[in-house]
Amino acid sequence: MSASALAIEVPSGFFFSAVAAGLKASGRPDLACVRIPAGASAAALFTTNRVVAAPLEVDREHLKRSRGRVSFLIVNAGNANCATGAAGRRDCERVCREAARLLKLHAESVFPSSTGVIGVPLPVEKIAHALPELIAGSAAGEQAAEGFARAIMTTDTRPKIVSQRISAGSRSFALLGIGKGAGMIHPNVATMLVYLFTDIEASPRELQTVLRPACDDSFNCISVDGDTSTNDTVLLLASGASGVSLRSPGVRAKFVQALNEVCKQIAHEIISDGEGVKHVVRLRIEQARDRNEAMRIARTIAHSPLVKTAWAGADPNWGRILAAAGRSGVALDPRRINIFFGDLQVCRGGVAALFDEREAHAYLTQSQYDVRVQLGRGRVSLDFLTCDLTTEYVHINADYTT
Secondary structure, three states: OOOOOOOOOOOOOOEEEEEOOOOOOOOOOOEEEEEEEEEEEEEEEEOOOOOOOHHHHHHHHHHHHOOOEEEEEEEEEEEOOOOOHHHHHHHHHHHHHHHHHHHOOOHHHEEEEEEEEOOOOOOHHHHHHHHHHHHHOOEOOHHHHHHHHHHOOOOOOOOEEEEEEEEEOOEEEEEEEEEEOOOOOOOOOOOOEEEEEEOOEOOHHHHHHHHHHHHHOOHHHEOOOOOOOOOOEEEEEEOOOOOOEOOOOOHHHHHHHHHHHHHHHHHHHHHHOOOOOOOEEEEEEEEEOOHHHHHHHHHHHHOOHHHHHHHHOOOOOHHHHHHHHHOOOOOOOHHHOEEEEOOEEEEEOOEEOOOOHHHHHHHHOOOEEEEEEEOOOOOEEEEEEEEOOOHHHHHHHHOOOO
């Protein structure tokens, strides 16, 4: 269920809040939290960028020290707290200590996140000053959850919220996903900022085993621009408040299905809200030998400026796609490659197929469409969600800090 739907299923045990701490020049809410009074089991995946923001370093340490338990999530927008040196790490730890003091918690049960401009000192005094109001305002329910989702936005044009309620015998549990991300999107193990909340009972280890494959089939199969962020985080929290155990007969399969669906929907929301995006492209690589090979080709095509600008202009220039696949590093035989725009074949055996260019152009003017590339090498297929590259994307990122 998306944010535009009438109802958001909010799991029990989670209390959301958001305030304007003065981190965003717009004056809009930029500091958000989720309070979990009884604590929650946690699993997380982080960016593989070797340049890592301070909160991610703290998160890894806190999860280890708390043995995968989180009682308070705090997220600031407007500042990435990355490339800020030892001072950035100290500032992040101070935020955790201040929150823990106010909530009478251990600091290691606090999970911090940041998003925004890299290389700018964190306005820690503003955050510390806003913490009492932020914590006091925490509440359950749809309105509070949506407030959290809006506060963590940066260049996003809309909040990204997806939820489900799943029956389990006479009981039920809920799963809520909230994400942010519009640019610097090229995941590798994890991506953007995505928070997943459920009231199912599960251990941190159990959550980790279901989170990674869910991310592999969703967030790891999307790209806006080929840039991997320094702050990418996916966090899954389970409060256990529903009384439904992940170990109960039939529950795990239901939870895994719901988690996969929620992650894929959030991934789609991120791509469709990508910076300057006019066309969402479902790129399907078929007849690969294995998943790694298919992923390598998909990413090479999806990151090609020539391909992406052709998509922006609805130009059926299939040769750019073929050329990108050819430089992927995979030992392709061009004579076996076929390319389709939807059901319209534009390349057969590595050369032009007879097709109506006006029909192809009309197909590519749609806001969402399919591009299929058959390799003729095996039986493995991969769906990869990407987009075009427009002048609006250039303007947004040319003016990002000014």
